[in-house]
Amino acid sequence: MTDRAAVIRDITERFSEDIQRLDDVSHKRVYIDIETGSLVKMALYLFEQVGARFNIASGVDCRSHIEILYHFTVEDINLMVSLRVRLDREKPVVDSLTPYMKAADWIEREMNELLGIEFTGHPDMRRLLLADFWPKGVYPLRADYEEWDDSAVRDRGV
Amino acid sequence: MGKRTTIPIGPFHPLQEEPEFFTLTVEGERVVDIDVRIGWNHRGIEKLSERKNFDQSTFVIERICGICSTSHPFAYTMAVEDVMQLEVPDRAKYIRTIIAEGERIHSHLLWAGLAGHFLGYNTVFMWVWKAREEILDVMEMLSGNRNNYAMFKPGGVRRDIDDDVIKPCLAKLDRIEATLDLVRKAVEDDPVLQARTKGVGVLTLQDVVDYSALGPTSRASGLARDVRKDSPYAAYPMLDWKMITTENGDVYDKVILRVLEMYESLSILRQALPNLPGGEIDANIKSVPPGEGVGHAEAPRGEVFHYVRSDGTNRPVRHKVRAPTFMNLPTYRESVVGETIADATIILAAIDPCYCCTERVAVVDGRGRRLHDGTDLVELSRAKTERLRREMGGA
Amino acid sequence: MGLKLKALLKSPWVFHLSTGSCNNCDIEVLDCLTPRFDIERFGMLLKGSIRHADVLLVTGSCNRMSAERLKTLYEQVPKPCLVVAIGECSLSRGMFIHSYNCPVPLDHIIPVDVYIPGCPPKPEAVIAGVVKLIEKVGGKKGD
Numbered sequence: 001m002t003d004r005a006a007v008i009r010d011i012t013e014r015f016s017e018d019i020q021r022l023d024d025v026s027h028k029r030v031y032i033d034i035e036t037g038s039l040v041k042m043a044l045y046l047f048e049q050v051g052a053r054f055n056i057a058s059g060v061d062c063r064s065h066i067e068i069l070y071h072f073t074v075e076d077i078n079l080m081v082s083l084r085v086r087l088d089r090e091k092p093v094v095d096s097l098t099p100y101m102k103a104a105d106w107i108e109r110e111m112n113e114l115l116g117i118e119f120t121g122h123p124d125m126r127r128l129l130l131a132d133f134w135p136k137g138v139y140p141l142r143a144d145y146e147e148w149d150d151s152a153v154r155d156r157g158v
Numbered sequence: 159m160g161k162r163t164t165i166p167i168g169p170f171h172p173l174q175e176e177p178e179f180f181t182l183t184v185e186g187e188r189v190v191d192i193d194v195r196i197g198w199n200h201r202g203i204e205k206l207s208e209r210k211n212f213d214q215s216t217f218v219i220e221r222i223c224g225i226c227s228t229s230h231p232f233a234y235t236m237a238v239e240d241v242m243q244l245e246v247p248d249r250a251k252y253i254r255t256i257i258a259e260g261e262r263i264h265s266h267l268l269w270a271g272l273a274g275h276f277l278g279y280n281t282v283f284m285w286v287w288k289a290r291e292e293i294l295d296v297m298e299m300l301s302g303n304r305n306n307y308a309m310f311k312p313g314g315v316r317r318d319i320d321d322d323v324i325k326p327c328l329a330k331l332d333r334i335e336a337t338l339d340l341v342r343k344a345v346e347d348d349p350v351l352q353a354r355t356k357g358v359g360v361l362t363l364q365d366v367v368d369y370s371a372l373g374p375t376s377r378a379s380g381l382a383r384d385v386r387k388d389s390p391y392a393a394y395p396m397l398d399w400k401m402i403t404t405e406n407g408d409v410y411d412k413v414i415l416r417v418l419e420m421y422e423s424l425s426i427l428r429q430a431l432p433n434l435p436g437g438e439i440d441a442n443i444k445s446v447p448p449g450e451g452v453g454h455a456e457a458p459r460g461e462v463f464h465y466v467r468s469d470g471t472n473r474p475v476r477h478k479v480r481a482p483t484f485m486n487l488p489t490y491r492e493s494v495v496g497e498t499i500a501d502a503t504i505i506l507a508a509i510d511p512c513y514c515c516t517e518r519v520a521v522v523d524g525r526g527r528r529l530h531d532g533t534d535l536v537e538l539s540r541a542k543t544e545r546l547r548r549e550m551g552g553a
Numbered sequence: 554m555g556l557k558l559k560a561l562l563k564s565p566w567v568f569h570l571s572t573g574s575c576n577n578c579d580i581e582v583l584d585c586l587t588p589r590f591d592i593e594r595f596g597m598l599l600k601g602s603i604r605h606a607d608v609l610l611v612t613g614s615c616n617r618m619s620a621e622r623l624k625t626l627y628e629q630v631p632k633p634c635l636v637v638a639i640g641e642c643s644l645s646r647g648m649f650i651h652s653y654n655c656p657v658p659l660d661h662i663i664p665v666d667v668y669i670p671g672c673p674p675k676p677e678a679v680i681a682g683v684v685k686l687i688e689k690v691g692g693k694k695g696d
Contacts (some may be wrong), residue, residue, distance in 0.1 A: 026243060028389065029452065053383070054370045055454075056485075058465045058478035069465070071452065075388045080452060103370035106488060107480075129200040130654070131617045140205055140653045152656035156645050198619045199573045202652040209651060218648055224577030224673070268580065287587040305577045305673055 004077050007050065011081075015042055031069075033084045039070070040095050042083060046072045047101055052081065054103045059111040061143045066092045066117060087117065096122040114141040180490075180506065187498045192490050207477035212238055212312055212446055215474070220306050222479060225268060228261040229457030230464070230479070231310035236391060236453030237466040238312040241446055247438040248393075250314035255393040256430050257301065257309050258455070259423040263334065264293045265458035266416045266423075269510045270341060273413060276503045277354055278540030282344065289337035292330045299323040314440035324431050331424055338424070342417050350547045355410035358497065359505030362407060365492040372482045373460020375489065375509045378415050379407030385456040397429045409508045416510075445472065457482055459510050483511045500542040564596030565687070568606035568630075572623050573655070574613030577673035578640035582610055590676045597683070608635045608683070614642035614649040615659050627663045635686060637667045639679060644668050 008030060012019060018038030023031040034042055046052045052072035060067045070083045087094060096119035097104040108119045109128040116139040119125070127134075138148055147154075183191040203222055207215050216231045223230065232254060239246065246254075267290040274282030294304040300319055301307040309315050345351060366376040376383055384401045386394040402418045404411040448470040454463045460482025467476040486509045494505050571579050585592045586599060600606055603626055613619060641647035643659045659665060667689075669682035 026240075029240070031450070053367075055461075055463055056465075056478070056480040058476070060467065060476045071463070071465070073389075075383060078389045082452075102368045102488065103485065106484060127197070129197045131197065131621070134617070140202060145205075145653070147653070149656050153658065153661065154651060156650065198616065198622070199613075200618075200654050201573060201614055201616055201649050202654045206649070206652055221575040221577070221648070221672075224575040224580060227575070227577070284588055287584070288589060291584075291587070291589050304675065305581070 004079055007074060007077065007079065007081075010050075011042075011045075014045070018042060028078055029080050029082070031082045031084060033086070036085045036087065036094055039083065039085055040097060040100065043070055043072070043097055044100055046074075046081060046083075050074055051076075054101060055080070057104065057107050057111065059115045059117055059141070061089075061115060061141060063089075063143050065089050066115065068094065068111065068117065070097075092117040093120060094118075095120055098122050098124075113139075115139050116142065182494070182499070182502060184499060187500075189494050189497055189499065189502060192494050194487055194490060196487075204477055204479055207474055209473070211472040212443075212468075212474065215477070216310055216312075217308065219479070220308065220310075223481065224305060225265050226261070226457040226459060226462065226481070227306055228258050228310070229455045229462045230481075232258055232392075232455040233453040233462045233464040234466070234477075234479075235310050235312045236455065237451045237464040238443075238446060238453070238468075240451030240453055241449040241466060241468055242443070242451075244313070244441060244443070246314045246441050248435045249318075249437045250439045250441075251392040251396075252430050252434050253315045253319055253439065254310065255397070256319070256427060257297070257307055257315075258392070259426045259430075260293060260297050260300070262423045262458045263420050263427075264290055264297070265510075266420050267293065269416060269458075269507075270413070273504065273507055276507055276539050277351065278543035279344075279351070282341070285337060286341060289334050292334050292337075296327045296330050299327055311440070312446070313443040314438070316440075318439050319431075319434065324434075327431060328428065331427060335421075335424055338417065338420055342414075345413055345417060349550055350543060352410060353546050353550065354501075354543055355408065355413060355504065357406075357408050357410075358501050359409045359493045359508055360407050361489055361493045365489060366407070369485060369489045369492075371460075371486050371489050371509075373457070373486070373510075374412055374415050374419070375460065375486045377401070377403045378411040380405045385454050385461050389454065391455065393430060394426075397426050399426050399429075409504055412508045412510075446470070459483060460486060483509070487511060500538045503539040564598070565607045565635075565683075566598050566600045566605050567608045567610055567683075568600050568603050569610040569612075570603075570623070570626065572611060572613035572619035572643070572659070573616035574640065574642050578612040578642070578671075581673045581676050582612070582639065582679060584676045585679055590680060592680060592683075595680075595684075603630050606630055606634060608637060608686075610637050610639055610679075611643050611659060611663075611665075612639045614646045614652070614655045615657065615662060616652075616654045617656065620657070620662055623662060635666045635690070636663055637669065637682060637686060638665045639669045639671075639682075640674060641670060641672045644670055647672065 012022060018035050019032055021033040025031060047054055052074045055071040055073050057068055057070045066087045066089050068085050072081045074081065085094060096108055098108055099121055106128060108122055109125060111117045112119060112125055113127055113130050135148060181193045182189050203218060206218055210218060216234065219230045219234050220227045267286050271283040271286035298304050300323060301309050309317060361379050363379050363381060366379045366381050380403060382401060382403045387401050399422045402415050404415050446468045448468055450467045452465050454461050462482060463480040465478040466474050469475050494502055497505060569582050584590060609630060638644055638659050642649060645658045646655050649655045667682050667686040669678055671678050
């Protein structure tokens with residue numbers, strides 16, 4: 001597919017039941033809100049059929065819910081398609097993309113330890129960035145994260 | 159099945175800046191598995207960004223990585239400008255491009271020196287780092303600092319370039335080109351270096367696509383992707399330069415690709431410096447409206463990606479940073495497995511992770527007995543070069 | 554101890570480690586080896602093993618994982634060993650003071666003898682700092 005309009009039309013027709021909303025923000029950016037259950041098939045469609053590159057996923061704690069944005073770049077037409085899923089904040093669970101897309105491996109591990117999101121089906125969910133002795137259940141990127149370490153020194157002592 | 163031993167490498171080494179921990183599982187001389195453990199450098203910058211306003215963030219973001227210190231604020235400022243759909247003035251675009259290309263040269267020279275060190279060419283290390291001093295002088299003349307330039311801000315650049323530094327900068331660029339010619343000749347003419355690097359650590363095109371690898375790592379395997387061409391930004395579309403790609407995906411290709419990219423960077427600098435357009439350097443952003451934006455820039459190692467979400471206040475609600483090495487590191491599973499221990503160093507270095515890899519090696523057998531005490535993996539690599547040199551008749 | 558220290562500092566062997574930094578300070582330290590600055594003419598050598606170190610050059614903001622490693626390594630260093638903190642991050646963590654992963658500054662973990670400020674300090678500053686250290690220790694009467 002060689003033009004932007006064709007790509008967007010193709011996605012909207014193919015996945016009309018899965019798309020909640022499509023924001024055509026600018027000629028380089030499209031944000032698509034989708035059903036959580038449709039993530040895997042839409043992501044794989046973009047990765048395999050459209051040939052987009054998986055850029056990264058960003059998890060955001062929006063206080064009322066948790067969002068993940070999966071960014072894909074369709075390089076030939078300079079278009080970035082971002083798929084947005086909304087998860088329940090008490091128990092954020094979503095299907096893992098790693099069994100199908102090796103590129104998603106590390107970012108899912110990172111979101112798991114920093115935001116507490118569970119990725120069902122991830123083959124190797126280990127700590128990536130945080131120390132092994134970092135307390136379980138404490139997620140630094142959450143909006144309600146608080147200092148848990150009594151020995152931390154947060155002033156310069158001046 | 160041969161006996162499997164595990165070699166831990168890391169996390170501190172004299173020539174490595176950033177600590178990492180590799181565990182190589184070997185059977186005899188061949189690597190059969192590799193695991194990478196990171197986290198020694200995690201400083202929680204994404205969370206820190208939420209406490210700082212949009213302008214202050216650039217100072218923190220520059221210090222994500224010292225070697226790609228420009229690419230991160232470049233991508234970040236473009237992300238904020240993407241929220242507002244703002245175009246910065248032309249002079250600011252040119253200045254940003256100049257700083258970014260100067261950094262590309264310094265980063266590739268740094269890498270070339272370290273690659274030379276790992277292969278046993280210590281003279282190359284010294285020459286190349288001496289040439290690197292020239293580009294650092296250029297950066298100091300342009301921005302005031304050798305390393306953290308603090309030139310970027312959302313809306314433009316912080317400081318202008320004086321006309322009277324342009325000629326001395328161009329003179330220094332000529333001296334750098336002379337060193338580049340020597341390095342290129344050394345790489346193309348030395349049979350020992352080619353024996354060490356050709357066919358070693360191959361990353362196929364399919365691997366690159368599966369892992370979404372970036373930058374020189376993917377261009378060396380034939381995937382012609384470069385943010386400066388695919389999604390043009392700043393002054394790149396206004397200047398004349400080529401994207402370099404090679405076909406084989408081995409270490410040799412990665413070396414020659416970076417050398418050729420340095421020539422292109424020199425060409426960009428020579429076009430941009432004498433032809434700076436006049437006008438403002440700053441669009442004077444007063445506030446950032448609510449919204450989300452994405453910025454991406456081509457760092458020396460690949461695409462840097464920043465995502466910013468704003469709610470109309472003066473601080474970001476969320477700032478996601480993704481450095482290129484995050485996507486490139488997992489490709490080690492494909493490029494190192496099957497190779498020998500002596501080649502492991504140069505393969506690990508070839509993707510130019512945001513640090514120079516390999517540290518002290520402790521080789522233990524299955525029962526935990528130390529076979530070699532403190533033997534350096536780098537020494538193994540250099541010993542192989544020496545052996546090849548003798549076999550090939552002292553070239 | 555004073556005499557042994559003075560003898561060691563005739564030709565100090567230096568071990569460099571980073572506890573979680575952006576690497577700029579580390580590159581400036583490496584720059585000291587290169588022809589323009591060339592610390593080898595002072596007899597300073599960058600060593601590969603901490604067991605041979607007389608002087609420890611530390612950079613970085615001591616994040617949690619690196620701090621554990623640092624403590625283990627410091628125990629292996631044969632004393633007396635002098636510690637030089639290079640760059641803002643190792644002085645007081647600089648801008649990472651509120652980071653959730655950087656709880657304490659370097660001098661709460663190991664004793665520091667010389668502080669070299671800068672972000673990053675230029676190689677001239679690093680050399681000046683190490684020379685000051687040598688003079689300071691060389692001037693001490695025996696302990």
